[in-house]
Amino acid sequence: MKKVLTIAGSDSSGGAGIQADLKAFSAQGVFGMSVITAVTAQNTQGVLAVQDIEPEIIAKQIEAIFEDIEVDAVKIGMVSRPVTIHTIAAKLRQYQAVNVVLDPVMVSKSGYHLLQPEAQAALVQELLPLAALVTPNIPEAEVIAGMSIHNLTDMEEAARRIHRLGAACVLVKGGHLPDDATDILYDGSRFEYLAAKRIATKNTHGTGCTLSSAIAANMGKGCAVTEAVKRAKEYITIAIEHSLAIGKGVGPTHHFYELYRKAGLE
Numbered sequence: 001m002k003k004v005l006t007i008a009g010s011d012s013s014g015g016a017g018i019q020a021d022l023k024a025f026s027a028q029g030v031f032g033m034s035v036i037t038a039v040t041a042q043n044t045q046g047v048l049a050v051q052d053i054e055p056e057i058i059a060k061q062i063e064a065i066f067e068d069i070e071v072d073a074v075k076i077g078m079v080s081r082p083v084t085i086h087t088i089a090a091k092l093r094q095y096q097a098v099n100v101v102l103d104p105v106m107v108s109k110s111g112y113h114l115l116q117p118e119a120q121a122a123l124v125q126e127l128l129p130l131a132a133l134v135t136p137n138i139p140e141a142e143v144i145a146g147m148s149i150h151n152l153t154d155m156e157e158a159a160r161r162i163h164r165l166g167a168a169c170v171l172v173k174g175g176h177l178p179d180d181a182t183d184i185l186y187d188g189s190r191f192e193y194l195a196a197k198r199i200a201t202k203n204t205h206g207t208g209c210t211l212s213s214a215i216a217a218n219m220g221k222g223c224a225v226t227e228a229v230k231r232a233k234e235y236i237t238i239a240i241e242h243s244l245a246i247g248k249g250v251g252p253t254h255h256f257y258e259l260y261r262k263a264g265l266e
Ligand SMILES: Nc1ncnc2c1ncn2[C@@H]1O[C@H](COP(=O)(O)OP(=O)(O)OP(=O)(O)O)[C@@H](O)[C@H]1O
Pocket: 016, 108, 109, 136, 137, 138, 173, 174, 175, 176, 181, 182, 183, 196, 197, 198, 199, 200, 201, 204, 205, 206, 207, 208, 209, 210, 211, 233, 236, 237, 240
């Protein structure tokens, strides 16, 4: 079985972060492992509090895994602060981690700054060059590329700029634009459009976490980036179609729908 690691924050409500990542890994049939960077007290309505994990413990978690287990892919999510980023980058370089997918989480759907603004530069300088793929949403792509994005042409230009900053491939996600949910993948030479009809639901908590984890899982299974992104896009679309009206706010996606359907448990 392939073994895939998520380095991210814990979401107590189970819709985003580490919890979403591990559910997506299981649904994709890979063995999931986790390095927790921060513990958030969070639900479908917002983030109440965050406790960052000390860098020594983050480093030890990474060491514990890489010293013992072969890691087929790594997904990086919430990284909070500069010292967290330095620690993760140094350890991933030390262990020559492969198939690194970076979801540059900045602000939660509820508006909480999960990445301190002063950590943005470190994320770009230290984590982007380690990434086989980076998956910014529109606001994140705007910050990293230093431009505003209103349409698909702007998304292409942002992808070019982010590629120049050191990421091997860039997936700019269109979930935040008003039209169809079209994402654009750029590998430094060509653009690939991944289109899906916009699903009318408010329950999109953790969509970016789920997508990047499903991509990492498929890369861990040996897919090239384009194939991994195509499979993950199909997965996130089904997970949003069957998203769950849990809680009073923005509910989570439904990871196990496909498995339930196949087993006749729907
Ligand atoms: N309403 C929707 N219908 C269909 N697909 C959607 C919808 N909203 C988002 N998506 C898709 O979900 C994936 C995640 O995109 P999105 O832009 O929401 O990421 P994100 O903002 O990083 O997510 P999050 O911050 O919630 O983890 C993309 O493939 C996007 O196209």
